[in-house]
Amino acid sequence: MIKLFISDLDGTLLGMDHFIKNEDADALKRLVERGVPLTVASGRMDHEIKEVLKRVGVIGHRVSQNGAFVFDKEDGHIHSKTFDRDLAKKVMASIDKEPMIKTVSTADETYTREHNKWIDIISEQLFHDIRIDPNMTERFGESIFPSKISLHGKEQNVIDSYNRIDDSFGKEIDCFISHETCVDIMPKAINKGSGIRSLIEILGIDPHEVACVGDSFNDVAMFELTPHSYVMSTAHNEVIEKANTIVDHVHEAIEDLEKKGLL
Numbered sequence: 001m002i003k004l005f006i007s008d009l010d011g012t013l014l015g016m017d018h019f020i021k022n023e024d025a026d027a028l029k030r031l032v033e034r035g036v037p038l039t040v041a042s043g044r045m046d047h048e049i050k051e052v053l054k055r056v057g058v059i060g061h062r063v064s065q066n067g068a069f070v071f072d073k074e075d076g077h078i079h080s081k082t083f084d085r086d087l088a089k090k091v092m093a094s095i096d097k098e099p100m101i102k103t104v105s106t107a108d109e110t111y112t113r114e115h116n117k118w119i120d121i122i123s124e125q126l127f128h129d130i131r132i133d134p135n136m137t138e139r140f141g142e143s144i145f146p147s148k149i150s151l152h153g154k155e156q157n158v159i160d161s162y163n164r165i166d167d168s169f170g171k172e173i174d175c176f177i178s179h180e181t182c183v184d185i186m187p188k189a190i191n192k193g194s195g196i197r198s199l200i201e202i203l204g205i206d207p208h209e210v211a212c213v214g215d216s217f218n219d220v221a222m223f224e225l226t227p228h229s230y231v232m233s234t235a236h237n238e239v240i241e242k243a244n245t246i247v248d249h250v251h252e253a254i255e256d257l258e259k260k261g262l263l
Helices: 022-033 046-056 085-095 117-124 155-169 192-203 217-223 250-259
Strands: 004-007 038-041 061-064 069-071 077-080 101-105 110-112 148-152 173-179 182-187 210-214 228-232 245-247
Touching: 004 022, 004 192, 004 250, 022 038, 022 046, 022 250, 038 046, 038 192, 046 061, 061 192, 069 192, 077 192, 085 101, 085 148, 085 155, 085 182, 101 117, 155 173, 155 182, 173 217, 192 210, 192 217, 210 217, 210 250, 217 228, 228 250, 245 250
Parallel strands: 004 038, 004 210, 038 061, 210 228, 228 245
Antiparallel strands: 061 069, 069 077, 101 110, 101 148, 148 182, 173 182
16 A cells, blocks of 8 residues: 655646646645645755645645755654765866856755846746855855755756766766756765655655656656656656656546555
8 A cells, every 4th residue: 555655846746837737736635635645856945845735735745855855744854965065166166167057056045156037037937036146156065055056958958968967976976857957966875766765764664655756857766666656748758767657647646546446
Protein backbone atom coordinates (compact mmCIF):
# COMPACT_ATOMS: atom_id res chain seq x y z
CA MET A 1 0.00 0.00 0.00
CA ILE A 2 1.09 3.56 -0.68
CA LYS A 3 1.93 5.51 2.47
CA LEU A 4 3.34 8.64 0.85
CA PHE A 5 2.48 10.47 -2.37
CA ILE A 6 5.01 12.90 -3.81
CA SER A 7 4.38 15.53 -6.47
CA ASP A 8 6.69 17.85 -8.34
CA LEU A 9 5.43 21.38 -8.97
CA ASP A 10 6.40 23.12 -12.22
CA GLY A 11 5.15 21.26 -15.26
CA THR A 12 3.40 18.73 -13.02
CA LEU A 13 1.06 20.16 -10.39
CA LEU A 14 1.80 23.79 -11.21
CA GLY A 15 1.22 25.32 -14.63
CA MET A 16 2.18 28.71 -16.02
CA ASP A 17 1.16 31.71 -13.93
CA HIS A 18 0.83 29.43 -10.88
CA PHE A 19 -2.22 27.66 -12.30
CA ILE A 20 -3.40 24.51 -10.50
CA LYS A 21 -6.07 22.30 -12.07
CA ASN A 22 -9.18 21.87 -9.93
CA GLU A 23 -9.14 18.12 -10.62
CA ASP A 24 -5.59 17.85 -9.28
CA ALA A 25 -6.36 19.89 -6.17
CA ASP A 26 -9.47 17.82 -5.45
CA ALA A 27 -7.58 14.55 -5.90
CA LEU A 28 -4.85 15.65 -3.48
CA LYS A 29 -7.44 16.68 -0.90
CA ARG A 30 -9.13 13.26 -1.16
CA LEU A 31 -5.76 11.58 -0.81
CA VAL A 32 -4.92 13.44 2.39
CA GLU A 33 -8.43 12.88 3.78
CA ARG A 34 -7.88 9.14 3.28
CA GLY A 35 -4.78 9.35 5.45
CA VAL A 36 -2.12 9.22 2.74
CA PRO A 37 0.44 11.97 3.46
CA LEU A 38 1.45 14.33 0.68
CA THR A 39 4.94 15.58 -0.07
CA VAL A 40 5.85 18.28 -2.57
CA ALA A 41 9.35 17.89 -4.01
CA SER A 42 10.43 20.86 -6.10
CA GLY A 43 13.32 23.00 -7.22
CA ARG A 44 11.40 25.91 -5.70
CA MET A 45 11.99 27.37 -2.25
CA ASP A 46 10.26 26.08 0.85
CA HIS A 47 8.08 29.18 1.26
CA GLU A 48 6.89 28.78 -2.33
CA ILE A 49 5.90 25.16 -1.69
CA LYS A 50 4.00 26.26 1.42
CA GLU A 51 2.11 28.81 -0.68
CA VAL A 52 1.11 26.15 -3.23
CA LEU A 53 -0.06 23.80 -0.46
CA LYS A 54 -2.10 26.66 0.98
CA ARG A 55 -3.75 27.25 -2.39
CA VAL A 56 -4.56 23.57 -2.76
CA GLY A 57 -5.96 23.56 0.78
CA VAL A 58 -3.81 20.81 2.30
CA ILE A 59 -0.71 20.47 4.44
CA GLY A 60 2.23 18.31 3.46
CA HIS A 61 5.89 17.48 3.84
CA ARG A 62 8.28 19.60 1.76
CA VAL A 63 11.45 18.80 -0.17
CA SER A 64 12.62 22.11 -1.59
CA GLN A 65 15.39 23.27 -3.89
CA ASN A 66 15.90 19.77 -5.28
CA GLY A 67 16.58 18.26 -1.87
CA ALA A 68 18.64 21.04 -0.28
CA PHE A 69 15.97 21.56 2.41
CA VAL A 70 13.52 19.05 3.88
CA PHE A 71 10.72 19.82 6.36
CA ASP A 72 7.87 17.68 7.63
CA LYS A 73 4.25 18.84 7.56
CA GLU A 74 4.57 20.24 11.09
CA ASP A 75 7.51 22.43 9.92
CA GLY A 76 10.01 20.17 11.64
CA HIS A 77 13.48 20.50 10.12
CA ILE A 78 14.82 17.23 8.73
CA HIS A 79 17.69 18.19 6.45
CA SER A 80 19.47 21.17 4.93
CA LYS A 81 22.61 21.63 2.85
CA THR A 82 24.29 24.66 1.28
CA PHE A 83 27.40 25.09 -0.84
CA ASP A 84 30.91 25.33 0.50
CA ARG A 85 31.81 28.99 -0.03
CA ASP A 86 34.95 28.40 -2.07
CA LEU A 87 33.27 25.86 -4.34
CA ALA A 88 30.33 28.20 -4.95
CA LYS A 89 32.72 30.99 -5.90
CA LYS A 90 34.66 28.67 -8.21
CA VAL A 91 31.45 27.57 -9.93
CA MET A 92 30.29 31.16 -10.38
CA ALA A 93 33.63 32.14 -11.91
CA SER A 94 33.44 29.20 -14.30
CA ILE A 95 29.89 29.88 -15.51
CA ASP A 96 30.40 33.62 -15.86
CA LYS A 97 31.10 33.21 -19.58
CA GLU A 98 27.97 31.14 -20.22
CA PRO A 99 25.47 33.08 -22.41
CA MET A 100 22.69 32.75 -19.84
CA ILE A 101 21.10 34.50 -16.87
CA LYS A 102 22.59 33.37 -13.55
CA THR A 103 20.67 33.29 -10.27
CA VAL A 104 21.72 32.14 -6.82
CA SER A 105 19.24 30.79 -4.28
CA THR A 106 19.56 30.74 -0.51
CA ALA A 107 17.06 29.27 1.91
CA ASP A 108 14.55 32.05 1.26
CA GLU A 109 15.94 34.51 -1.32
CA THR A 110 17.02 34.54 -4.96
CA TYR A 111 19.85 36.81 -6.10
CA THR A 112 21.35 37.96 -9.39
CA ARG A 113 24.07 40.45 -10.25
CA GLU A 114 22.14 42.79 -12.53
CA HIS A 115 18.61 43.56 -13.62
CA ASN A 116 17.36 42.96 -17.17
CA LYS A 117 14.12 42.00 -18.90
CA TRP A 118 14.83 38.29 -18.46
CA ILE A 119 14.98 38.69 -14.69
CA ASP A 120 11.48 40.18 -14.84
CA ILE A 121 10.27 37.21 -16.87
CA ILE A 122 11.79 34.72 -14.42
CA SER A 123 10.38 36.66 -11.46
CA GLU A 124 6.86 36.38 -12.85
CA GLN A 125 6.99 32.62 -12.33
CA LEU A 126 8.26 32.90 -8.75
CA PHE A 127 6.38 33.77 -5.59
CA HIS A 128 8.99 36.38 -4.66
CA ASP A 129 11.12 39.07 -6.28
CA ILE A 130 14.69 38.40 -7.33
CA ARG A 131 17.14 40.59 -5.42
CA ILE A 132 19.73 42.52 -7.43
CA ASP A 133 23.21 42.54 -5.86
CA PRO A 134 26.28 43.24 -8.03
CA ASN A 135 28.48 42.00 -5.17
CA MET A 136 26.59 38.83 -4.34
CA THR A 137 29.54 36.49 -5.02
CA GLU A 138 31.76 38.44 -2.63
CA ARG A 139 29.12 37.92 0.07
CA PHE A 140 29.12 34.11 -0.27
CA GLY A 141 29.68 32.50 3.12
CA GLU A 142 29.06 35.77 4.98
CA SER A 143 25.52 37.02 4.40
CA ILE A 144 24.64 34.89 1.36
CA PHE A 145 24.74 31.10 1.74
CA PRO A 146 24.06 29.54 -1.68
CA SER A 147 21.98 26.37 -1.81
CA LYS A 148 21.34 26.37 -5.57
CA ILE A 149 22.97 28.06 -8.55
CA SER A 150 20.87 28.27 -11.72
CA LEU A 151 21.37 29.24 -15.33
CA HIS A 152 18.38 30.34 -17.39
CA GLY A 153 18.19 30.56 -21.17
CA LYS A 154 17.27 28.96 -24.45
CA GLU A 155 16.97 25.17 -24.65
CA GLN A 156 20.13 24.56 -26.68
CA ASN A 157 22.15 26.83 -24.39
CA VAL A 158 20.75 24.91 -21.43
CA ILE A 159 21.91 21.59 -22.90
CA ASP A 160 25.34 22.93 -23.87
CA SER A 161 25.89 24.58 -20.49
CA TYR A 162 24.80 21.48 -18.63
CA ASN A 163 27.36 19.37 -20.51
CA ARG A 164 30.19 21.83 -19.89
CA ILE A 165 29.38 22.21 -16.20
CA ASP A 166 29.03 18.47 -15.69
CA ASP A 167 32.38 17.87 -17.42
CA SER A 168 34.12 20.49 -15.27
CA PHE A 169 32.53 19.91 -11.88
CA GLY A 170 30.82 16.51 -12.05
CA LYS A 171 32.87 15.14 -9.14
CA GLU A 172 32.15 18.15 -6.93
CA ILE A 173 28.51 19.04 -7.62
CA ASP A 174 25.22 17.61 -8.83
CA CYS A 175 23.92 19.25 -12.00
CA PHE A 176 20.73 18.63 -13.95
CA ILE A 177 18.23 20.23 -16.27
CA SER A 178 15.22 21.10 -14.12
CA HIS A 179 13.32 22.71 -16.99
CA GLU A 180 13.97 23.16 -20.70
CA THR A 181 15.03 26.72 -19.86
CA CYS A 182 17.01 26.05 -16.68
CA VAL A 183 20.10 24.24 -15.40
CA ASP A 184 20.36 23.74 -11.62
CA ILE A 185 23.71 23.26 -9.90
CA MET A 186 23.55 21.67 -6.44
CA PRO A 187 25.98 20.57 -3.73
CA LYS A 188 27.19 17.02 -4.32
CA ALA A 189 24.69 14.24 -3.55
CA ILE A 190 21.86 16.73 -3.10
CA ASN A 191 18.84 15.87 -5.22
CA LYS A 192 15.19 14.99 -4.81
CA GLY A 193 16.07 11.35 -4.25
CA SER A 194 18.39 12.08 -1.33
CA GLY A 195 15.91 14.54 0.16
CA ILE A 196 13.08 12.04 -0.02
CA ARG A 197 15.25 9.33 1.50
CA SER A 198 15.93 11.53 4.52
CA LEU A 199 12.18 12.13 4.85
CA ILE A 200 10.99 8.53 4.56
CA GLU A 201 13.66 7.40 7.01
CA ILE A 202 12.17 9.74 9.61
CA LEU A 203 8.63 8.66 8.70
CA GLY A 204 9.50 4.95 8.83
CA ILE A 205 8.32 4.34 5.26
CA ASP A 206 9.94 1.97 2.77
CA PRO A 207 10.63 3.15 -0.81
CA HIS A 208 8.12 0.69 -2.28
CA GLU A 209 5.42 2.39 -0.18
CA VAL A 210 6.05 5.67 -2.00
CA ALA A 211 4.45 6.94 -5.23
CA CYS A 212 5.69 9.99 -7.09
CA VAL A 213 4.91 12.11 -10.14
CA GLY A 214 7.15 14.54 -12.02
CA ASP A 215 8.17 15.79 -15.41
CA SER A 216 11.85 16.71 -15.63
CA PHE A 217 15.43 15.51 -15.23
CA ASN A 218 15.55 16.60 -11.60
CA ASP A 219 12.71 14.13 -10.94
CA VAL A 220 14.65 11.10 -12.16
CA ALA A 221 16.32 10.61 -8.77
CA MET A 222 12.91 10.18 -7.12
CA PHE A 223 11.65 7.95 -9.95
CA GLU A 224 14.54 5.61 -9.17
CA LEU A 225 13.38 5.25 -5.57
CA THR A 226 10.12 3.43 -6.25
CA PRO A 227 8.33 1.25 -8.81
CA HIS A 228 5.29 3.54 -8.41
CA SER A 229 6.66 6.41 -10.49
CA TYR A 230 4.53 8.53 -12.81
CA VAL A 231 5.77 10.94 -15.45
CA MET A 232 3.93 13.66 -17.33
CA SER A 233 3.37 12.95 -21.01
CA THR A 234 4.91 16.34 -21.83
CA ALA A 235 8.29 15.29 -20.40
CA HIS A 236 11.46 14.77 -22.41
CA ASN A 237 11.73 11.23 -23.79
CA GLU A 238 14.81 10.52 -21.66
CA VAL A 239 12.81 11.42 -18.56
CA ILE A 240 9.79 9.37 -19.64
CA GLU A 241 12.02 6.31 -19.99
CA LYS A 242 12.93 6.52 -16.29
CA ALA A 243 9.37 6.32 -14.96
CA ASN A 244 6.92 3.43 -14.72
CA THR A 245 3.69 5.05 -15.94
CA ILE A 246 2.84 8.01 -18.19
CA VAL A 247 0.01 10.40 -17.23
CA ASP A 248 -1.33 13.75 -18.41
CA HIS A 249 -2.32 15.06 -14.99
CA VAL A 250 -1.52 14.51 -11.30
CA HIS A 251 -5.05 13.30 -10.58
CA GLU A 252 -4.58 10.50 -13.14
CA ALA A 253 -1.65 9.14 -11.12
CA ILE A 254 -3.79 9.07 -7.98
CA GLU A 255 -6.67 7.44 -9.85
CA ASP A 256 -4.32 4.78 -11.22
CA LEU A 257 -3.13 3.96 -7.71
CA GLU A 258 -6.76 3.63 -6.65
CA LYS A 259 -7.52 1.27 -9.56
CA LYS A 260 -4.54 -0.87 -8.60
CA GLY A 261 -5.80 -1.11 -5.02
CA LEU A 262 -2.73 0.63 -3.64
CA LEU A 263 -4.60 3.34 -1.73
